[in-house]
Amino acid sequence: MILELKNVVVNDPRSNEVIVHGSSFIVRKNTCLSIVGESGSGKSMTTKAILGLTNPWLKISGTAKYKGKNLIGLKQSELRKIRGKNICMIPQYAMTSFDPLYTIGYQMIETFVENLGISKEESKKLAIESLDKMLINNPEEVIKKYPHQLSGGMLQRCMIAIAIAMKPDIIIADEPTTALDSINQREVVEEFKRLRDVTGTSLIFISHDLGVVQSLADDILVMKNGECVEYGTAKKIFENPQHEYTKYLIDTRVSLTESFIKAMEKGDTDDVCAG
Structure with a gap:
């Protein structure tokens, strides 16, 4: 276990609004915890509270x-010594x-010099290598x-490249695939998987996309209205969800997937008829 949250409020x-109601979970070494839920459920706020990135007037209690x-x-x-180098x-x-x-290059180089203690020349080389790993064309120009x-x-891919190059103990990824198309999403998810295999980095992966979550997560925390409504292994939650909200999220994904498949099949039929 590398991170343990207990009753973070x-x-x-x-x-007098409670934004997160007692969030608790653990992150084990070389595993991925995915936090899912709709906008405003407290997913991002929970992780920001861990790193002291919330607005200064908010009150945080509990342990992380x-x-x-x-x-x-x-x-x-x-916290600044931990952010970036140990937890990205x-x-x-x-x-x-x-x-x-x-x-982009200046900011990447500055980050690597500050956090990794390497020279500007080494940092520039690392920046180019990191962008290349994210399958970005012409990284020298980027x-x-x-x-x-x-x-x-x-x-977004540049941000992921920076995080991967830092090789931290934990990467907190807040909807990292939202702005990407499906092909790039798949490539980014595969890169996260490779990162875990090579470095042992743990992930906290925040996402609305249950397809991405299912392919990456070991454990899942489901949040609704600032509360943790279900928590367990990904296998258990996808195969046998207990909370009505979790069932709704999974059923909605299944329904959307089926609709997409039917639409694609209809498109193929229309093309044949047109021919």
């Missing part, structure tokens, strides 16, 4: 033990994660680009 004292140290309430100076977070909106005033010159999907 996030509330807003300004409105990483290698025996409670991250909740830790000074920002100490890939945010959902990559466009706002990069500084628009600097090139590092010269400014964020506004790249698509949201491309920026």
Whole structure:
């Protein structure tokens, strides 16, 4: 076990609103915990609370033990030493994660120099290698680009490349495949799998896409309205969901998949008739 959350609560004292109601889970070494649920369910807020990335007026309680140290309430100076090097977070909106005033290469190199203690030349080489691993064409040219010159999907892959290059103990990926098409989604998921095999990195994978979750997750936490409604192995939850909301999510995915298959089959028939 590399991370253990116990009864983590996030509330807003300004409105007395409880945003996360006592989240608890564990992350084991070289495994993937996937957190699923609709928008506003508290998925991202839970992981931000772990790293001290919530708004300063929110109150966080509970424990989040990483290698025996409670991250909740830790000074920002100490958290900064852990963020990036030991625990990396890939945010959902990559466009706002990069500084628009600097090139992608400059920001990647700065990150590697700061966190890995390597030279700028070594960092540039690592940046190009990392982008190449993400199957990005002409990485030597991409590092010269400014964020506004790249698509949201491309920026997301650059963020994933940075996280992978850092080889942290844990990667928190917040909807990392949302801006990607299905082919690129599959490639990114395969890269995460390879990363686990090679480095032993653990993943906390936040996603709405149960197809991606099913192919990657070892354990699943289902959240609704800030509450953890179901938690267990991926196999158990997909084969025998206990909570009505979990059943709804899985049934909806099955229904959408069946509709897609029927539409494709109809398209094939229409093409034959047209011929």
